[in-house]
Amino acid sequence: MELRSARLEELELPLVEPFETSFGVERRRRFLLLELESADGEVGYGECAAATEPLYSGETVGSAWEMLTRFLLPPLLARADADVLRFRRDAERYRGHRMARATVETALIDLAARRQGRSVGRWLGGRRTRVEVGVSVGIQPTVPALVRRVGRYLDDGYRRVKLKVKPGWDVRPLAAVRSEFPDLELWVDANQAYPVAAADHVRAFARRFQVAQVEQPFAERAVRAHADLALHAGFRVCLDESIVDRASLDDAIAARALTSLNLKTARVGGLLSARELARAAVRRGIPAWVGGMLETGVGRAHNVHLASLAPFRLPGDLSASDRYYSQELVDPPFRLGPGSTLEVPRGTGIGVEVVESVRARARRRSRRLTRSDGRRR
Numbered sequence: 001m002e003l004r005s006a007r008l009e010e011l012e013l014p015l016v017e018p019f020e021t022s023f024g025v026e027r028r029r030r031f032l033l034l035e036l037e038s039a040d041g042e043v044g045y046g047e048c049a050a051a052t053e054p055l056y057s058g059e060t061v062g063s064a065w066e067m068l069t070r071f072l073l074p075p076l077l078a079r080a081d082a083d084v085l086r087f088r089r090d091a092e093r094y095r096g097h098r099m100a101r102a103t104v105e106t107a108l109i110d111l112a113a114r115r116q117g118r119s120v121g122r123w124l125g126g127r128r129t130r131v132e133v134g135v136s137v138g139i140q141p142t143v144p145a146l147v148r149r150v151g152r153y154l155d156d157g158y159r160r161v162k163l164k165v166k167p168g169w170d171v172r173p174l175a176a177v178r179s180e181f182p183d184l185e186l187w188v189d190a191n192q193a194y195p196v197a198a199a200d201h202v203r204a205f206a207r208r209f210q211v212a213q214v215e216q217p218f219a220e221r222a223v224r225a226h227a228d229l230a231l232h233a234g235f236r237v238c239l240d241e242s243i244v245d246r247a248s249l250d251d252a253i254a255a256r257a258l259t260s261l262n263l264k265t266a267r268v269g270g271l272l273s274a275r276e277l278a279r280a281a282v283r284r285g286i287p288a289w290v291g292g293m294l295e296t297g298v299g300r301a302h303n304v305h306l307a308s309l310a311p312f313r314l315p316g317d318l319s320a321s322d323r324y325y326s327q328e329l330v331d332p333p334f335r336l337g338p339g340s341t342l343e344v345p346r347g348t349g350i351g352v353e354v355v356e357s358v359r360a361r362a363r364r365r366s367r368r369l370t371r372s373d374g375r376r377r
C-alpha cells in the first residue's frame, strides 16, 4: 500500500470533570490525532495517548510530535509498500517512544482494515460483539464526594469500580465505599505511589475491604516487591506501568510478580503488541484486560476492538464517552449498554466517524506531510 499523506494534529478537549491520580490532576485533554491517507483515497486514524506532562510515562504530546514528524512518518511516507508489519520492523531501531509508535500502528491498522472491508476487531481476530467494561474513579476532593460519585456510576450501570489510591487516600475512602456498597466489585490502582516499605499496609487495606485487584502499587522496576505482595495475597496483583514489552512481561511472569495484566495499546506500542502480550499472559494463566488513557473516541474505538479478543478476560477501563467528554470526537459516541458493556462498532475500520466540527474547534496545530517530505530526508 502506498500512502499519499499524513496529517498530524494537536487537539484539546475539556474533560467532563478533572481526573486526579497519584500523579496529578488533568482538566483538559491535549492529544495528537493522526490521519493517514492511502494513494487510493482511504483514510485511517490513530490517537496518541501521551499527555502534556511526562507523569504516567516519559512521553509527552511534544515528544510524540517530534518523534512522529521527524522519525516515524517521513520514512513511512517514502515507502512504496507501507504496511503495519513493515512499519513495526522499521520502528524497532528506535528506543522507547511507544505511544508515538502506537499512533502510527493503530492508524495503519484502521486503514488496512477499511481497505479490506473489515472492522479493526475482526482484523485482529476478535469475535465479541460487546465487551465488558468498568469505570475508573479519580481521587475526589472529599470522601463523601467519592461515595456520591461511585453511586452515580453504579446508577449509570457500571458494575465494577476502580478507585485511584495513594498514601493518605486509601483506608478512609475504601472504608466509606465498602460500607455503602458491600457487594461492589472493587479494584484499586496506585500508579506506583507506594514505597516498597508500605507493602504490609497495602496488603492490609486490600484484605480488609475485599479489594479484588490491586494495580501497580510500587515503582515500575520494583518487580520483586510486587512478587512478594502477590504471594498468598488473597487478591489479584495487576501490573500496568511495569510491562512495556515481551521481555518485561516474561521476567515479571518468571518472578510471579503479577496475577493480572493491564494492557494499554499506547504503553506497549500498539495493538499487535498488546495482542501478543495478552496471549502470552493468558497462556500462563494470567488474565488480561484493556486499560485506558483518557482517550477520545478514536483511541477508545481501537481499545474496544482490542477488548473483543479472547485473551481479554476481565472488564476493561473503557467507559462510555460521557464519562470523560461532553463533546465526543467521534460519532456515534460510546454508550454504556446492558450488563456494563460497550458495543464493538460493526462498521469497517474503527467503525466510528470523526466529527469534523468538533475536530476543527479542538485543533491547536496541524501539519501535513506528503511523500516528498519522506524523500527529502
Ligand SMILES: [Mg+2]
Pocket (backbone or CB within 6 Å): 189, 191, 215, 216, 240, 241, 262, 291
Ligand atoms: Mg494503572
